Amino acid sequence: MTALNTGGRLTAPAAPSLARRRTTRRRAGLAGYLFVSGYAILLIAFGIFPTLYAVYLSLTNDRGQFAGLNQFITVVQDYRFGPAFSNILIYLVMWLVILVALTVVVAVILRSRMKPRLSAVFRFLFYIPGALAGVASVLVWMFMLDPGVSPISGLLNALGYGTFSQVIAPQNLPVIFVFIAFWTGAGGWIVVMYGALNNIPDEILEAARMDGAGPWMSAWFIQIPMISKWIAYMTILAFAAGTQLFIEPQLLQAASLGRLNPTWSPNQLAYVLAFQFGNFNEAAAVSIFLLVIGLVGAGILVTRSGLFKADNE
Amino acid sequence: MKSSTVPMLGTSKRRALRVALAVVSFSVAIALAGCASASQSTTTGAAGFTKAKQDSKATITVWADSTRLPAVQAYQKANPNVKMNIVTYDGSADGSTYLQTKVQLFDRTGKGWPDVVFASPTDVTWASKATSPSAQAFAAPVDELVSSSTIDNFAKGSLTPCQDNGHTYCLRNDIAQVVTWYNKTLMDKFGYTVPTTWEQYEALGAQVAKQHPGYVLGWVGDSNSQESYFWSSQCPAFDLVKPNTLRVALSSPDCTRMSSLLDSMIANKSISTQASNNATFIKDTAPKVLMAVGPSWYGQYIFNGGFKTPAGQIAAANPMTWDGDTTAATGNVGGGVWMISSHSKNLAAATAVVKWLTTSDANQGGAPTYPAYIPAAKVWLANPANSKYFASDVSGAFTTAANEVWTGWSNTKFSDATAWSSVVLPALTAGKTLTATLPAWQAAIVDEAKAVGYTVTTK
DSSP: OHHHHHHOOTTGGGHHHHHHHHHTHHHHHHHHHHHHHHHHHHHIIIIIHHHHHHHHHHTBOTTSOBOTTHHHHHHHHSTTHHHHHHHHHHHHHHHHHHHHHHHHHHHHHHHHSSOHHHHHHHHHHHHHHHHSOHHHHHHHHHHHHOTTTOTTHHHHHHTTOOSHHHHTOGGGHHHHHHHHHHHHHHHHHHHHHHHHHHTSOHHHHHHHHHTTOOHHHHIIIIIHHHTHHHHHHHHHHHHHHHHTOOHHHHHHHHHTTSOSOTTOSHHHHHHHHHHTSOOHHHHHHHHHHHHHHHHHHHHHHHHHHTTTOOOOO | OOGGGHHHHHHHHHHHHHHHHHHHHHHHHHHHTOOOOOOOOOOOBOOSOOOOOOOTTOOEEEEEOTTTHHHHHHHHHHOTTSOEEEEEOOTTGGGOOHHHHHHHHHHHHTOOOOSEEEEOHHHHHHHTBOSSTTSOOSBOOGGGTSOHHHHHTBOTTTTGGGEETTEEOOEEOBOOBEEEEEEHHHHHHHTOOOOSBHHHHHHHHHHHHHHSTTOBSOBOOSTTHHHHHTTTTTOOSSEEEETTEEEOOTTSHHHHHHHHHHHHHHHTTSSBOSOTTOHHIIIIIGGGBOEEEEETTIIIIIIIIISOOOTTSEEEEOOOBOTTOSSOOBOBOOOOEEEEBTTOSOHHHHHHHHHHHHHOHHHHTTOSSOBSBHHHHHHHHHOHHHHTTSSSOOHHHHHHHHTOBOTTSOOOSSOTHHHIIIIIHHHHHTTOOHHHHHHHHHHHHHHHHHHTTOEEEOO
8 A cells, every 4th residue: 555655656757846935935825826716616606606606596496496305306396307317327337437448458558568658649639639629520420420410420330320310228328428528528538547657757667677577467466556655646536527517418418300319418407407497406406316326426436436535754 | 636635624514514405495395394386377358458669661581491581581672661671581481480479589688579470380389379368369359450351351261370358460461272293294195094082092102102112102200290080080189178277188999090091002012101301202202202291382382393393294273082981171381470579669560561472462362372362362263373383273173172171180289200200100100000190299299289378188
């Protein structure tokens, strides 16, 4: 465990500056607040305040009366609540497992099994789709998924899909959304994981090599444990983003002229409740469920991985 | 941060936990102590409306779908002194809720409403009522803005979806009575006669499947195919028996006769389960469409615009009957409406646009769809531009069908397309039969109906 903690150097570059900061703490104080204020103000205006407003809405009814937990009870009993949350659960499990497994494996290969120049080219290629905005990337996938126009129509036909409507059958949807999410999101994480692997001192790998560890042995016993905090960090962010899946099912629903359930994901359910039924209170209750799930998930990962534990001094 | 602080952190953590537990149990206690119900306020139908301060020079914002856009632009061209802001949107087609979503937001912010919108009849069900206790119903009662003689000239029943609480909240742009479309050139070439009953239609399907495989007599993969087929079969899927009681009885023989007919034709591939706007369908199947059961706008939109079938091939026949029935019943697929915003600052200009769009010969006589306004419909039928595409005169079939639209398929507060598209069509794509999917379809409609507050009966 001690070895792991020294290795997971989330704050490694900050270490020397820490000493410096101690001597200049008083003078730096004001500037520090100034630098933080920009983010803090935006966070309060567009993060904290809307969250508190959602809490307020979820505990009241549309006449502004206190409704206790009744809104939560009502949405849990809604016929769309269970399917939406089970859809997102299936999606999340697939997405997180694939994301963690593939980004780490790819990053390890790029770091230790490839010439640096070639590795740089691949990192760039992996990152490109992530630079495409969310909506645009979904539109790209609309074409990819329609055998009539898709560049991979041969593959789709080989899988037995002759039409767009066969491709977007309900049981395929989690897989499709994982593909889209991986394609847009994984490249960035591969670059981050690569950076994390770079942080591992060469002496450690050197020592492992001298002790007879092959490349896979050092990957499994040295590299991956030493970037475990980064993996936890990635999982927390991907989990939070994954629970909020919205654009992908929403656009696919519109493009297929309604062949998808309009409340496939919980966020879509909140959207429909708010804007179609005018029930902002129930919508807020759904979003509070997502908030709690996200916080609990993050809490477990943070405490289990020791993400916020600083290095032993 | 240092290891020495860890035990301290532990105690503070424990204390925090205790506080949190106290807070949670306190709030649960409050919650259980009885508080206001979570149910939404019920809003009464708007009886009359409060006009905004009128300004005869105010710009009017008009929302139209891309099909109706040229008509609005033509009005602007003919009336350059009217200040107009023309916006294109999806026109609420295919079960879209864009307009409803936006109006919900405008109602909350108290501004932004368009003055005039083109929408689907479904939209009138929510637009004629306030979205919240503090809001005013979006749609203005048109009967207080136009003369009753204008309203009386709309085709019989065409304004029914617009009416609520004794007021009329929209003017119908077009009606979309379902007729029997056929490709005269191909039918003559193969030596087939156009069926007049559904039983003949099914028999022809079996014949085509054997003699000319690949050719089809229709398709069911569109988000409105249920309106062409099940509505024509008088299936009680969306039957408002009382203003707030919806009858959804898909096990009725009037539904199963259609589902088993379609199942047999889907099985021998004389009916396609694809959507008519699908690229593959247009490329491979569209040239082999012998017949189609569909609305009056299929001619110009689907055959001419979508399939690019050459002129002089397509013709329309009367709706088909069932053996033993003397009169035909037919469906209605869409047919847009125009609504005027009750929040408009320039009701006079807004009303003038809507009146011109729905009733003028200048616009409706050349409209892409069949006018709901009777005098304009006569001009429309006489307009050679509307008839020259077809192999023979379609006016007979159109007028007959317009009088045969079955009234038991009600305009409900939710779109009849959602359940069909998201439950039935994926099941068909997966190879299930329609008859086997009826229970799932019924369950989906019942869920939707209950969610918007209907009492549901399934008998």
